[in-house]
Amino acid sequence: MNVVNSATPATPATPEVPAASAAPVTVRQAVFDLLRGHGVDTVFGNPGSTELPMFRDFPADFRYVLGLQESVVVAMADGHAQATRRLAVVNLHSAAGVGHAMGSLYTAAKTRAPLVVIAGQQSRSLLHGEPYLLNEDPGLLASPHVKWSREPARPEDVPAAIARACHLALTPPMGPVMVSVPADDWDRPASPVAPRKVGTVLNADPELLAETGRALAGARSPAFVVGAEVDREQALDDVVELAEAHGARVWAAPMSHRCSFPERHPLFAGFLPPVREGVVAELAGHDLVLVLGAPAFTYHVPGEGPFLSPGTRLYQFTDDAQRAAWTPEGVSVLTSVRPAVRQILAAHGPDRPRSRPAPRRPAERVTVTGPYVTPSYLVQTLADLRPKGSVIVEEAPSTRPVMCEHLPNDGPDSFFTTAGGALGYGLPAAVGMALARPDRQVIAVLGDGSAMYAIQALWSAARLGVRLVVVVVDNGGYATVDSFARRFGIDKPSGTELGGLDFPGLAAAQGCSGEQVTRPEALGQALRRAFESPLPYVVSVVVRQ
Structure with a gap:
């Protein structure tokens, strides 16, 4: 594995008064x-x-x-x-x-x-x-x-x-x-200390970047894996242009915590699982994989065998030297994603015409025939009604898979979730985002267990008067723990049942508005009221599979 770093030279700002003489x-x-x-x-x-x-x-x-x-x-x-x-x-x-x-x-x-x-x-x-x-x-x-x-x-x-x-x-x-x-x-x-400017963009080694560009140009069937650095560096449009130029299918990296490619785009292939064998299976048939701003790869359960199919070459762009160092194979280029992608766009097109891969099949519309709201119906309704340009902050682990299917995100800064798996991030992070971006509707989608880790953030939301809608997926327990327990042969672990949580009451006690939804026909109107509210608004939705 080759790892090269070339930092953009910093241009110091000239302080108005030299610190030594101040x-x-x-x-x-x-x-x-x-x-x-x-x-x-x-x-x-x-x-x-x-x-x-x-x-x-x-x-x-x-x-x-x-x-x-x-x-x-x-x-x-x-x-x-x-x-x-x-x-x-x-x-x-x-x-x-x-x-x-x-x-x-x-x-x-x-x-x-x-x-x-x-x-x-x-x-x-x-x-x-x-x-x-x-x-x-x-x-x-x-x-x-x-x-x-x-x-x-x-x-x-x-x-x-x-x-x-x-x-x-x-x-x-x-x-x-x-x-x-x-x-x-x-x-x-x-003594006063004058602020200085320090370069924050890493430029790739020219030889390695050229090697990557040539390999991409000559690939028979390239694929991209995109991670959070793409969105963080505002490189999403550049990555879309590069994918379209090369007809590359694009996957979201396992456990990626931001939207780094428009999920309705015909080249978007879906979300890689955090399982070694699953990554190999999804990327099979591609002779080159370019990982942009992501680890290669993040796993959540043990696995065996190769990291990629035999004959598949791996290239990686990342600004993290530690991440590049533990990438198990291929070529890692230490660089900011945006300048590297732009340089490849300018210098390397495909050597031969490529046919576009078949687009991902869209999820089928969900209908509800019983008296309960299902997680899929909740997420689909939210997708139908969310205001244009809204931001989703997610911390509902058991609901995340259906969000990947029924709640696509299309633009930069449109989706955030906890990056490390620690609960208690989603609600206060949504408050901070709403404070920073009053021009955009922020929507926190939280599990009932997740919400209780930091429920007092509602008090800050009310005090700040931010534009925030909180959707609590109330399934009565730690459903994702129940699901994961089956990997260990445990039918029902102890300590995963919740009950008696009154989220509208908790919201009201801290100065927010809220309501509970128990039937499918009430969901749409409740969400509309939430989006029209001038105050932070909590919609607690009781769901059943």
């Missing part, structure tokens, strides 16, 4: 000035005692977005960062708050969300002992789910540490970083 300010002033320079005007947080000095005389041009638990806070910031493609800043409380946030930090690492987490710490004057709320090892606590974690050695080093954190969060592959700041640092003097 008059000292407080650590707090230097940090907020630095964040302004990065276009940040929002802090997501849940405050505790050790963070309070950070917010003395809180700047009028910043807003503090309160979440009612730290995992909710991080997921809201994650959604906001993905929707804006900009840095998001999170404030967490010392060791306990960081601990609460770990599940969402894990997910943020998988979604590649550029987050700067500023965590509280006890005062330096107490650190020699064992004070209450001590974070004993700030560099270790959040590992390995942050790219970098540091507690500066001196108060005056805090602004420079946060400047470094901003750049690391935005450098491919993007992801969360953490800086621990003792409570008594914020009022200490420090």
